[in-house]
Amino acid sequence: MKLNMDVDVHHLTRVEGHGNIVVRVREGKLEEARWDVVETPRYFEVMLKGKHYTSAAPLTSRICGICSMGHQLASLRATENAFGVVIPPAAEKLRLLAKHAETLQSHALHLFFLAAPDFLGAPSALPIAESHPEVVQTAVRIKGAANRMATIVAGRAVHPVSLHVGGVQRMPKELRELKDIMARTLEDLLAVVPLFETFSIPEFTRETEFVSLEGNGHYPWIGGNLVSTDGVQKKEQQYLEMTNEYLDKNNTSKWARLSRNSFAVGALARFNNNYKSLLPEAKSLAKKLGLKPVSHNPFHNNLAQLIECVHVVAEAQKLIAELEGMQNEPTMAEEIKPSKGQGVGAVEVPRGILYHHYTYDADGRIKKANCIIPTTQNNANIHYDMYDLVDQFAAQGMDSTQLELMCSMLVRAYDPCISCSVH
Amino acid sequence: MKYLGIEPKRLRVGVFDFTSCEGCELQFANKEETLLDFLGAIDIVNFREISSDQGKDYDIAFVEGSITRSDEFARIIEIRRQAKILVALGSCACFGGVNALKNAYNLTDANREVYGTAPRETLPTRAIKEVVPVDMEIPGCPVNKDEVERIVQHLIWSIPFNFPEHPVCLECKQRFTTCVFEKGQLCLGPITRGGCTAPCPAGGTGCWGCRGEAAEPNFKEFSKIAHERGFSDLEISERMAFFGGFEGEK
Numbered sequence: 253m254k255l256n257m258d259v260d261v262h263h264l265t266r267v268e269g270h271g272n273i274v275v276r277v278r279e280g281k282l283e284e285a286r287w288d289v290v291e292t293p294r295y296f297e298v299m300l301k302g303k304h305y306t307s308a309a310p311l312t313s314r315i316c317g318i319c320s321m322g323h324q325l326a327s328l329r330a331t332e333n334a335f336g337v338v339i340p341p342a343a344e345k346l347r348l349l350a351k352h353a354e355t356l357q358s359h360a361l362h363l364f365f366l367a368a369p370d371f372l373g374a375p376s377a378l379p380i381a382e383s384h385p386e387v388v389q390t391a392v393r394i395k396g397a398a399n400r401m402a403t404i405v406a407g408r409a410v411h412p413v414s415l416h417v418g419g420v421q422r423m424p425k426e427l428r429e430l431k432d433i434m435a436r437t438l439e440d441l442l443a444v445v446p447l448f449e450t451f452s453i454p455e456f457t458r459e460t461e462f463v464s465l466e467g468n469g470h471y472p473w474i475g476g477n478l479v480s481t482d483g484v485q486k487k488e489q490q491y492l493e494m495t496n497e498y499l500d501k502n503n504t505s506k507w508a509r510l511s512r513n514s515f516a517v518g519a520l521a522r523f524n525n526n527y528k529s530l531l532p533e534a535k536s537l538a539k540k541l542g543l544k545p546v547s548h549n550p551f552h553n554n555l556a557q558l559i560e561c562v563h564v565v566a567e568a569q570k571l572i573a574e575l576e577g578m579q580n581e582p583t584m585a586e587e588i589k590p591s592k593g594q595g596v597g598a599v600e601v602p603r604g605i606l607y608h609h610y611t612y613d614a615d616g617r618i619k620k621a622n623c624i625i626p627t628t629q630n631n632a633n634i635h636y637d638m639y640d641l642v643d644q645f646a647a648q649g650m651d652s653t654q655l656e657l658m659c660s661m662l663v664r665a666y667d668p669c670i671s672c673s674v675h
Numbered sequence: 676m677k678y679l680g681i682e683p684k685r686l687r688v689g690v691f692d693f694t695s696c697e698g699c700e701l702q703f704a705n706k707e708e709t710l711l712d713f714l715g716a717i718d719i720v721n722f723r724e725i726s727s728d729q730g731k732d733y734d735i736a737f738v739e740g741s742i743t744r745s746d747e748f749a750r751i752i753e754i755r756r757q758a759k760i761l762v763a764l765g766s767c768a769c770f771g772g773v774n775a776l777k778n779a780y781n782l783t784d785a786n787r788e789v790y791g792t793a794p795r796e797t798l799p800t801r802a803i804k805e806v807v808p809v810d811m812e813i814p815g816c817p818v819n820k821d822e823v824e825r826i827v828q829h830l831i832w833s834i835p836f837n838f839p840e841h842p843v844c845l846e847c848k849q850r851f852t853t854c855v856f857e858k859g860q861l862c863l864g865p866i867t868r869g870g871c872t873a874p875c876p877a878g879g880t881g882c883w884g885c886r887g888e889a890a891e892p893n894f895k896e897f898s899k900i901a902h903e904r905g906f907s908d909l910e911i912s913e914r915m916a917f918f919g920g921f922e923g924e925k
Contacts (some may be wrong), residue, residue: 265721265723265724265726265729266723266724266725266726266727267724268697268724269697270692291746292693292694292743292747292797292798293789293790293795294694294743294773294774295777295780295785295786295789295797297786297789298777298780298788298789299773299777299780300785301780303912303913304910305914307917309846309916310880310883310917311773311776313697314696314772314773314816315696316696316697316698317695317696317698317699317700317701317817318698318701320696320698339696361701361704364726365704366725369723369726369727372781374727375724375726375727376725376726376727376728378714380727381711381714389711392707392711393707394709395704395705395707396707396708396710399705399707405873406878407874407877407878407879407880408874408875409705410698410701410705410817411698411816411817412704412878413874413875413879413880414878414879416880418799421878421879421880422878422879443682486807499791499793501793504795537862558697559702580906591693595777659836671694671695671696671697671841672696
């Protein structure tokens with residue numbers, strides 16, 4: 253067994269944003285194992301102060317290039333809750349469709365381009381395009397379908413333009429095209445399952461508390477109650493009691509805790525809390541992959557994401573069919589009257605539950621803002637996972653190179669959005 | 676192999692990120708219908724967000740984000756030293772983008788608001804050209820991948836690229852988009868540089884000016900139109916400050 257080990261990863265690759273991994277093992281004893289987020293802070297909560305309500309969604313969208321749709325949806329919901337605006341049913345369906353487009357795009361990007369190379373022994377997806385051309389072509393088609401759906405529904409995939417306070421600006425004309433695209437995408441997803449079945453998922457578990465929205469017969473995405481696997485239940489407005497942010501000296505991201513010293517959010521948390529509400533297509537894939545709730549293996553987040561891809565595509569097909577019968581219905585609320593007060597918006601974005609909270613003055617300008625990001629909630633959990641993972645694998649005699657790969661794969665399994673987590 | 680007497684270049688590309696949302700980099704991996712051809716036409720030697728290969732031998736550096744912390748100076752200076760062509764990618768890199776909004780606030784207060792008694796290091800936001808010389812700027816929030824592709828094609832064939840100078844308005848007319856002023860919204864289209872194909876008005880949102888000033892913008896006439904439609908100075912200045920692309924008018 254090797255007694256001394258060092259891992260020093262500066263700006264981990266194949267993740268969004270900047271984070272470092274530091275591991276020190278001396279004479280077989282674990283001295284240090286850290287996940288440090290070193291991203292530059294941008295102070296979005298400060299920039300929001302004094303801004304008009306119509307600026308909140310376009311501004312917070314820029315917190316994240318990958319989950320800009322989710323930020324806009326949480327932002328709009330917070331503002332609408334503050335003003336007591338109810339959006340029309342057609343707008344609710346369009347927003348959910350936009351949400352599904354983002355989930356599919358983000359999960360596909362992560363699964364095929366960021367996570368898969370580790371399982372196939374490649375530095376990136378670029379050489380995989382040569383070794384497994386069909387897989388990469390299918391992956392690109394899936395991601396393209398997601399971005400096409402985002403563009404049709406929300407006007408643009410990155411920083412969408414059609415979602416406004418009060419609803420969605422227009423009913424898309426291309427629903428027929430979308431229907432065909434989603435049918436093909438479901439086939440494409442099922443075609444790549446055999447590849448994921450060949451991936452050797454590291455055997456590592458650490459008992460973890462998982463937090464997500466609570467499904468009420470439906471797998472949850474936009475708004476509702478908050479729930480944890482340790483039995484905590486809160487209302488959307490009580491999000492602060494669910495997150496309990498605090499500072500760590502090595503991180504520009506805050507950390508969060510609930511019943512334990514950390515908790516996890518994301519696809520695996522949603523799966524663990526809401527398995528029963530998955531659509532049959534997704535449930536049967538879970539059975540095929542052997543994934544059951546509650547899984548405490550963080551690497552299973554990859555599988556949960558694949559299962560969610562199937563779920564959102566199956567649900568998108570239903571939504572499109574419903575929208576075809578709503579072509580002439582309004583997509584914007586008739587009146588938006590700014591009022592003094594506050595509102596919270598909780599949305600399940602690709603990496604977990606996202607909260608926006610605004611306090612408005614009577615003119616509809618923001619007095620105070622708070623955004624709590626999924627990866628902010630995950631960072632402490634990644635850190636404590638890493639400590640246990642190094643402890644376990646170092647004891648098994650893993651060398652520094654393997655250990656570095658394992659730690660990197662652990663971080664990537666959470667699909668962190670690091671610049672988002674610091675914002 | 677020469678084509679019409681011109682030797683195509685095999686570009687060695689690095690893509691780098693500073694203070695940003697990494698959405699412009701993500702655009703490199705979007706536009707899926709041509710993605711594999713695009714990636715096949717260049718050699719990506721350094722692109723941390725999607726690859727663990729971290730080569731230093733790039734000729735062209737695409738740089739996203741702005742400079743807001745001291746450690747970012749050393750990184751951008753090193754990239755400038757290596758790159759033959761440095762391209763500022765997106766509004767944050769070109770003129771600070773939304774990151775520059777924090778410059779309007781006291782940074783000590785900002786720190787206290789976010790980090791309480793344990794402030795983190797931060798500097799006033801700077802565009803890339805305020806720190807190192809920049810050879811080319813592609814504005815946009817996010818950048819338009821079509822335009823990125825065209826610029827890469829021009830670099831491959833060593834043909835100068837002419838950035839559009841006309842305002843966004845022209846592109847709305849080209850795609851038959853109803854003017855959003857007519858829908859009661861504020862729009863910076865008359866004074867903002869086009870080239871984006873005007874996706875925002877087409878999607879039901881007035882232009883926010885992410886590409887900065889068009890050539891010779893008629894601010895006076897624009898201001899008159901906006902006032903006539905009932906928009907206040909505060910609304911107009913909040914919109915123009917959003918991406919920091921209207922330096923001339925401050």
